[in-house]
Amino acid sequence: MATPAIAIRDVVKQYRVKHEKGRTLKELFLRHRIYQETIRALDHVDLEIPEGRTMGVIGSNGSGKSTLLKLIARTSMPTSGSVEVNGRVSALLELGAGFHPDFTGRENVYLDGAIMGLPRRVVAERFDEIVRFAEMEQFIDAPAKTYSSGMYLRLAFSVAVSIDPDIILIDEVFAVGDESFQRKCMERMDDFKREGKTIVFVSHSLDAVRSLCDEAVWLDRGKVMCTGSTTEVIDRYLDSVNEEEEKRLAREQGVFRDEGRWGSYRAEITSVSLEDGEGNPKHIFRTGDRLRARIAWKANVPVDDPVFGMAIHRGDGVLCFGTNTSGCDYKPEKLEGEGELSFELDSLALLPGSYFFSFSCHSRDDSEIYDYHDRRYPFRVVDGPRREVGLVHMEHRWRGWGPGTGKA
Amino acid sequence: MFSNLKELGEYHELLRTLVSKDIRARYKGSVLGFLWNFAIPLLQLLVFWILFGIIVRVQLDSDYPFAIFLFTGLLPWNFLANSLMVGSLCIVSNANLVKKIYFPLQILPTTVVISQLISLLLGMVVLALIVLVFGVGFSTYLLLLPLPLVVEFVFLLGLTYALSCANVFFRDVEHIIGIVVMAWMYVTPILYPISYLDDKPAWAQAAIHLNPMTGVITAFQDIILDHRPPDWKWLGYAALAALVTYFVGSYIFNRYKFRFEEEV
16 A cells, blocks of 8 residues: 555643643742643544545544644644654644734735745745635735734635645634635635545534545544544444433433523422433434423412413524413313323424423413423434425425426 | 754745844834834934933043943844843744744744844944944954854854743743843943953953853954954853854754643
């Protein structure tokens, strides 16, 4: 096999974490009293990236993704192990790091280019192209401090991609740009890919990783969890994230907080649990899944003619759905002692997102609220089998007429 | 150590760009702009003139005014003071570059010293004018002027390498440096001629001569004002000290530069 573009062998990277950042002489003399902790950002990582491959790096915050890029970019040295890089590296880790706000865009292009290791002659040759890509023709001779953050970013990115590297490292740099800029960046990345360059791409946007990368590696707390085809790695990563979240949501549900709850408490909702179609407790559903919420109640004094209500809010506060028992088949006439009821959905229509259930119990004329649990029960909807966008799934069909469709 | 020089050579373009950025950025946005490079030494001289020529009236047994003597020593001294003060901060203040972009980190302190050297040269232009105006004139010894310049330059490179590195780990450096530079100035013959030491005890003379800057500063004074060659013994000593400082400074810097990224 040909030599890989990047070979990372048994790399450990440790950081010392101190209580306070700056060290002073006093601390030096009292060294034994300082509390120091070492953190293992990378823990025996082995990774080989063949030339011309596009590798996505995914993982939650603090999993060591950025550290990995820094090691490849040579701005950081491994504590042990070796990092071998064959080819010229361009690290798009910090855009516009060399910019000086008092200088004009033109001066900054040269300055930033020099910091990235681009000879002045080359910057001069590519200057027009750089400015055109950044769409900055009009402002190139204005001082950089007058630029909007988007302009700043576009110009910096433009300089960065004008380098002709063999290996490109990208760390979420264009997440800050607007949609059209992001598309342009992705296009540029595709160009690089076609030219056979090796790309290492760190992103929290799994869609971006999916569309750009052939292969992916999943890091978790400094360890390589798995490598392989992008789809496979992303699926395994998502499974683990869902599992973690399931645990977290279950924990949160158990915590009985008083915020988001009010009422006269003549009758109380004592517990709410979410279940799947088989009656197993669950907090993560897919669009189209069966969902059942079991609500347990207790009447502190007998209550006549009660109404139970429910609502679903999306995480950003949008009310998605709400209803109550007043117009339906289940009409409790009187609450006495303890009991249960359930709210059931045969097919969950919500599209992926995070949501909250609210439940309430009040008098028929709404004059008295016995117990109101406002958005206390979180759940999440993840990718279902269909590719749909928006808030809810709508039952639908497509039909066509005209020549060539089999119908006239 | 020489491989570092080689790498610096490969990145000479970046070095040049950063130096020119440093110099142009310094007075950017001010009305006088680049002229400040001349205006500041001129104003400094004016202050000395008023203080020592009119108010306190100090006169040396030479034909030039004390203010010019003071100015001649102070220009190369300011080169040292500014290099050390700005230089000790240069790694810490460029944290984003150090963390994110790979380039030989020595470029940062080197940039500071070179750009201060250029300031010194611009100040020298002012000095040349003053020397002309006051009829001190020039001599062929002026050809020797690059010698103390080079010695001081190498000395300061070594010092800023060491200090910029030390300041990454101990931020105390940037605070203590001002007071050290001030104390150092008093044991350097800038405010008084070296001949002032003649009737002083031997230990005091030794102490002042042990200071490498003594040989450098007196060389400037000898060449520019007194039209005579520098005291070779002490300039040689300064050159030796400068080389040692350079190598020690480079060694320290290279030894610890890999940890900068974690500490800044």
